[in-house]
Amino acid sequence: MPSETYERIYAAVRRIPRGRVATYGQIAELAGLEGHARQVGYALHALPERSDVPWHRVINARGEISLRRGGDAHELQRLLLQREKVKFDRRGRVDLGRFRWRARRDEG
């Protein structure tokens, strides 16, 4: 069982609705880790691909998939997002101005 911090992060990621994307900063804020966006990415890194957490809906503040080359995870994320009707830019970036999910406090 992971640390309680991770649990909070996973819970926040699960709050992301379909067809929307959220930035690490948002997840951190929802998880109560405002300012610790790195830990969000780190938690997702430790997340198994068999997990029920929609990690693919989490991207960086630039609307780009930060995953490094050498792994297929970044491609998988793009495919998963495309299945969510999320449009990608020519440079492989998402228009946060349209697909960015506004977190809600009274929701859930």
Place this chain on the structure above:
DNA sequence: TGCTTGACATAAT
């Protein structure tokens, strides 16, 4: 225990 790295964010240029 201490240094380096990391699925990032923000401010400055």
Place this chain on the structure above:
DNA sequence: CATTATGCCAAGC
């Protein structure tokens, strides 16, 4: 909007 520099906390060695 892209690039560079700095800050934050946790994991890995």
